Amino acid sequence: MSAVTSAHDEHDDHGPKKGFMRWLTTTNHKDIGTMYLVFALVMFFVGGAMALVIRAELFEPGLQFVNPQFFNSMTTMHALIMIFGAVMPAFAGFANWMIPMMIGAPDMALPRMNNMSFWLLVAGGVLLFSTLFMEGGAPAAGWTMYPPLVLQTGNSLPFAIFSIHLLGVSSIMAAINIVATIFNMRAPGMGLMKMPMFVWTWLITGFLLIAVMPVFAGAVTMLLTDRFFETSFFDAAGGGDPVLYQHIFWFFGHPEVYILILPTFGLASTIIPVFARKPLFGYHSMVYATIVIAFLSFVVWAHHMFTVGMPIAGELFFMYATMLVAVPTGVKVFNWIATMWKGAMTFETPMLFTVAFVVLFTLGGFSGLMLAIAPADFQYHDSYFIVAHFHYVLVPGTVFMIIAGTYYWLPKWTGHRYNEKLAKVHFWMSTISVNVLFFPQHFLGLAGMPRRIPDYAVQFAEFNMISSVGGFLFGFSQLIFLYIIIKTIRGGEKATGEVWEGAKKHGLEWTLPSPVPYHTFETPPKIK
Amino acid sequence: MIKIMLGDFSVKKTKQIFAHLFLMLLGVGEANAEYALNMPRGVTRISNDVYDLHMLILWICVVIGVLVFGVMFYSIYYHRKSVGHEAEQFHDNVKVELLWTVIPTIILVAMAIPATKTMLEMDDVNEPDITIKITGWQWKWEYDYLDSGVHFFSSLDAESNQARQLNSGVEAADVDNYLLNVDNPLVIPVNKKIRFLLTAADVLHAWWVPEFGWKKDNVPGFINDAWVSVQKPGIYRGQCAELCGKDHGYMPIVVIAKEQAEYEQWLEEKKAQALAEASSADRQWSQAELMAKGAEVYQANCASCHMADGQGVPGTFPALAGSSIVTGAMDGEVAMVLNGRGMMPAFGAMLNASDLAAVISFTRNGLSNKVGDSVQPLIIKPMLAAMTQPEEDDDW
Incomplete structure (x- = not known):
C-alpha cells in the first residue's frame, strides 16, 4: 500500500485493498483512524459492562452477585480498559483521521509506524483482557497497582505488566507520529499560531505522552523485578519504599489525566465556534493556557498522595501548585463562554454535548479545587467524593466530547447525516442519567463511604441505589449511540462538504467533499 | 472563623426535601436508615476547621458557578440564531482576559491562607498525653x-x-451497624x-x-x-x-x-x-477445650482466606482440608503458623500461646481433617518467647 505513488491528479481516488488485508496492512491515516475509533467503541462497551457489574453489586447492601476479589478485579479492569482501551485510542483515532486534514497534509508523517502502533494496541488490549481467565483472576489491586498489594496478584501479574508495556509502546509511537506530523507536514502558510486548537492540544498531549509513558513502563518493570527477581525497590525489608512506587506512578499518572483531557479541550474549542458562528475567543490565551496546564501537570503529582505521610513542606507545595491549575483551566472555560457570547448559536447534537461538557466538566473542576485543599482532602481522599470528581471530568467531560466529536465529524467520514432527532434523545438520556449516576456519589463520599468496597453500611443504601439506577440508564442509553453510528455508516441523507453552516471558515476539513476521498491534500492547500 | 450561611434547621430541612425528591422520582420506598448529604462536623477542633474549609471552598465554587453559568445560559437564551441574533465577530479582549486571570488567583491565595493554618496544626503531633x-x-x-x-x-x-457472605440470606438492615x-x-x-x-x-x-x-x-x-x-x-x-x-x-x-x-x-x-x-497457657487443655477455642480462633483469623470450611480459594489461598502441611508432621504446621510464609502472616506475632495451640489442634482435627493429635499451649509458649526475644530489647 505504501508503495503507491502520488503521481496522479488531485482528485484521483485510489481504492483500498479488499477484505481483511486492507485493515491489517493499511498505512492510510483514515483507515487507521477508523480502526482506532472502532476499537475504542468496542472497549467502551466492554469497560462499561464491567462498570455495570460494579453498580449491580452496589445496588443494595450485602453481596448478591460477585465475590469481593472479583469485584476488585472489575474496578481495576474497568479503569484500565476505559483509560487505555477506550479514551486514549478514541483520541488517537480522531488525531489520525483529522489532524492531516486539518493541517492540509496528505497523510501522517510515519504511516507504517502508524499501522504498527494500532496493531500493538490490539495485542496489548487482548492480553490485558485475557488476564480475566487466568488462575488467581485478573489484577485486583486497583488501576494504580500499588505495591505491596499488587505483588499478591496471581498468575496474571506478568501478563498485565507486559500488556501495559505494549500499550505504552503503542501510545508512544502514536504520539511521536502525531508530533512529527504536526511539525513537518503542515501546508505552506500554516504557522504554529494558525493551527486549529485541536491540533495544538494534541501536539502538547503528544509531548506529555512521550515524557511520561516510559516512566510508567519503568514503574511496572520494577514491580516485575520485585516479584520475580528478588529486587526490593518497594519493600522496606530490603531497603526499599512502597511509597516510592506512588511517586513514580503519579509522576506519570497526573500528566496522564491531562493526556485524557487536553484533546477534549481542543474538541470543545473546535466545536463551539462553528455553532456560535464566531471565531474562537482568545486563541492565543487558549494556546498558552494549554501549555501552562501541561507544565503544571508535572509538578502536582503528589496531590494524589496527601494522606501518605509527606513532610509538611511537601504537602504545602503540592497544595499550592495544585490550586494554581485552576487559573489556566478557568481561562479556558471563560474563553468558551466568551466565544458563545453574542454569537448566533444553534444546538445540533455536537453543540449540545459540548455545552453539557462545559457545565459538567466545570463541576468536576470545582470538586477538583476542593480536593486541592490538602487538609480537606484528608476527608475526601479515597472516598466516593473522589470517585464522583474524576468521573465528572472523565465521563461528562472527556467521554461527552468524544461523543460530540463523533457526531461532529461522522457526516464528513461517512458522507451521511445522522438522525438528529434520535441523537438528541441520546443526548438528553445521557446527560440526565450521567448526573443521576455520579452526583449522589458526592454525598456518599462526604458521608464517609470509602471507594473500592463491594459492600457498605446501610446509611449509604439510598444514594447507592440511585447511582446504580443512573448507571444502568446511562449504560443502556449508549446503545442508541451505537445504533446511530451503524445506521449512519450504512446510509442516510447525503451530507454536503461543509456539513455545518459556515463550517468552511473554521477548518480545512470542511473544504473537502463528504465522504472524504481515500486520499486528500496530495497537493497542499493554500492558506491565507 | 467562617460562618455557615444556613442555620442547622434549614440545612436539615433542605436535606430532607432533596433526598425525598430523589427517592420519590425513582419510586424508592421510604427507608429508615440515616443518610447524610454532607461531611460531618466531627468531634475535634481540627475536624471543625476542616469542615469550615470544606464549606468555604464549596460556597466559593457555588458563587463562581452561579455567576459563570448564569452568563452562559443568558447567552444561550438570548444569543441564539432562532431568535434572530446576529453573530458578532470579536475574538480578543486583553482587559477582560487579564481580569479573569488575576481575580481567580487572588481568590486562591485567600483560600490558601486558612488551609495552610489548619495544615500546620494537623501536623503538630508534639507533647501527646x-x-x-x-x-x-x-x-x-x-x-x-x-x-x-x-x-x-x-x-x-x-x-x-456472617451477614456479609455472598447470598448469606441475612438482611444488612437487620444487623446492628x-x-x-x-x-x-x-x-x-x-x-x-x-x-x-x-x-x-x-x-x-x-x-x-x-x-x-x-x-x-x-x-x-x-x-x-x-x-x-x-x-x-x-x-x-x-x-x-x-x-x-x-x-x-x-x-x-x-x-x-x-x-x-x-x-x-x-x-x-x-x-x-x-x-x-x-496464665491460661500454663495448664493442660482438654481436647474438647482446644477444639472449641480453636474453632473460634479459626473463624476470627483464618476463615477470611482459607474459608470457613477450610477449602481455600483455588489459585490464591490454599485449602487446609487435606493439606499436606496440616495433615503432615506437627512441627511443620506449628512453624508455618508461627512464622508465616509469603502472604500467610506470622501468627506467632499476633495470637497468644493458648489461641495458637487451639487453632493448630482445630485444623488438624476439624475442617474434615482427622490427624488425631493436638498440641498444648505449654509447648507453644517457649517458642513464642524465643520469637519475641530480640524485639523486646528494641526500645523504639
Whole structure:
C-alpha cells in the first residue's frame, strides 16, 4: 500500500485493498483512524459492562452477585480498559483521521509506524483482557497497582505488566507520529499560531505522552523485578519504599489525566465556534493556557498522595501548585463562554454535548479545587467524593466530547447525516442519567463511604441505589449511540462538504467533499 | 472563623426535601436508615476547621458557578440564531482576559491562607498525653497502647461477618451497624491529646474515622503519625480507606471516647484480661477445650482466606482440608503458623500461646481433617518467647 505513488491528479481516488488485508496492512491515516475509533467503541462497551457489574453489586447492601476479589478485579479492569482501551485510542483515532486534514497534509508523517502502533494496541488490549481467565483472576489491586498489594496478584501479574508495556509502546509511537506530523507536514502558510486548537492540544498531549509513558513502563518493570527477581525497590525489608512506587506512578499518572483531557479541550474549542458562528475567543490565551496546564501537570503529582505521610513542606507545595491549575483551566472555560457570547448559536447534537461538557466538566473542576485543599482532602481522599470528581471530568467531560466529536465529524467520514432527532434523545438520556449516576456519589463520599468496597453500611443504601439506577440508564442509553453510528455508516441523507453552516471558515476539513476521498491534500492547500 | 450561611434547621430541612425528591422520582420506598448529604462536623477542633474549609471552598465554587453559568445560559437564551441574533465577530479582549486571570488567583491565595493554618496544626503531633500504635493487617487492626502496654486486635464483628457472605440470606438492615462494628473497639479518653503511630504489617491500609477529620495511610515498614483530641464522649466509626485486598471493605474501625475515669477503669480490665489469658497457657487443655477455642480462633483469623470450611480459594489461598502441611508432621504446621510464609502472616506475632495451640489442634482435627493429635499451649509458649526475644530489647 505504501508503495503507491502520488503521481496522479488531485482528485484521483485510489481504492483500498479488499477484505481483511486492507485493515491489517493499511498505512492510510483514515483507515487507521477508523480502526482506532472502532476499537475504542468496542472497549467502551466492554469497560462499561464491567462498570455495570460494579453498580449491580452496589445496588443494595450485602453481596448478591460477585465475590469481593472479583469485584476488585472489575474496578481495576474497568479503569484500565476505559483509560487505555477506550479514551486514549478514541483520541488517537480522531488525531489520525483529522489532524492531516486539518493541517492540509496528505497523510501522517510515519504511516507504517502508524499501522504498527494500532496493531500493538490490539495485542496489548487482548492480553490485558485475557488476564480475566487466568488462575488467581485478573489484577485486583486497583488501576494504580500499588505495591505491596499488587505483588499478591496471581498468575496474571506478568501478563498485565507486559500488556501495559505494549500499550505504552503503542501510545508512544502514536504520539511521536502525531508530533512529527504536526511539525513537518503542515501546508505552506500554516504557522504554529494558525493551527486549529485541536491540533495544538494534541501536539502538547503528544509531548506529555512521550515524557511520561516510559516512566510508567519503568514503574511496572520494577514491580516485575520485585516479584520475580528478588529486587526490593518497594519493600522496606530490603531497603526499599512502597511509597516510592506512588511517586513514580503519579509522576506519570497526573500528566496522564491531562493526556485524557487536553484533546477534549481542543474538541470543545473546535466545536463551539462553528455553532456560535464566531471565531474562537482568545486563541492565543487558549494556546498558552494549554501549555501552562501541561507544565503544571508535572509538578502536582503528589496531590494524589496527601494522606501518605509527606513532610509538611511537601504537602504545602503540592497544595499550592495544585490550586494554581485552576487559573489556566478557568481561562479556558471563560474563553468558551466568551466565544458563545453574542454569537448566533444553534444546538445540533455536537453543540449540545459540548455545552453539557462545559457545565459538567466545570463541576468536576470545582470538586477538583476542593480536593486541592490538602487538609480537606484528608476527608475526601479515597472516598466516593473522589470517585464522583474524576468521573465528572472523565465521563461528562472527556467521554461527552468524544461523543460530540463523533457526531461532529461522522457526516464528513461517512458522507451521511445522522438522525438528529434520535441523537438528541441520546443526548438528553445521557446527560440526565450521567448526573443521576455520579452526583449522589458526592454525598456518599462526604458521608464517609470509602471507594473500592463491594459492600457498605446501610446509611449509604439510598444514594447507592440511585447511582446504580443512573448507571444502568446511562449504560443502556449508549446503545442508541451505537445504533446511530451503524445506521449512519450504512446510509442516510447525503451530507454536503461543509456539513455545518459556515463550517468552511473554521477548518480545512470542511473544504473537502463528504465522504472524504481515500486520499486528500496530495497537493497542499493554500492558506491565507 | 467562617460562618455557615444556613442555620442547622434549614440545612436539615433542605436535606430532607432533596433526598425525598430523589427517592420519590425513582419510586424508592421510604427507608429508615440515616443518610447524610454532607461531611460531618466531627468531634475535634481540627475536624471543625476542616469542615469550615470544606464549606468555604464549596460556597466559593457555588458563587463562581452561579455567576459563570448564569452568563452562559443568558447567552444561550438570548444569543441564539432562532431568535434572530446576529453573530458578532470579536475574538480578543486583553482587559477582560487579564481580569479573569488575576481575580481567580487572588481568590486562591485567600483560600490558601486558612488551609495552610489548619495544615500546620494537623501536623503538630508534639507533647501527646497518650501514644497508640495502629498496625494495619489483612484484614484487621492491631492497637498497641505504648504507655500502658495494653495490646489487642480489632476485627469485623461476627454478626456482620456472617451477614456479609455472598447470598448469606441475612438482611444488612437487620444487623446492628452492619459492617461498621468490631469485636474489640479502640478506647480513648476525651480531651487528651492522643498521638497515633500508623504502620502496616503486610500491605497499605489507611485509618479513617470521618468524625476525627482526617485519614492517614498505614505503610508497611514506615511509621506515620497523626493526632486527635476528642471533645465529646461517644462511639465513632470508620473504615479502612486504602485498597488492601479482597476484604478491604470488611475492616471497620470503632473508637469509643470515654471520660478519663472510665477510660482508666477500662484499661485495668484490659490488663487483667491479658494476665488471665497469659496464665491460661500454663495448664493442660482438654481436647474438647482446644477444639472449641480453636474453632473460634479459626473463624476470627483464618476463615477470611482459607474459608470457613477450610477449602481455600483455588489459585490464591490454599485449602487446609487435606493439606499436606496440616495433615503432615506437627512441627511443620506449628512453624508455618508461627512464622508465616509469603502472604500467610506470622501468627506467632499476633495470637497468644493458648489461641495458637487451639487453632493448630482445630485444623488438624476439624475442617474434615482427622490427624488425631493436638498440641498444648505449654509447648507453644517457649517458642513464642524465643520469637519475641530480640524485639523486646528494641526500645523504639
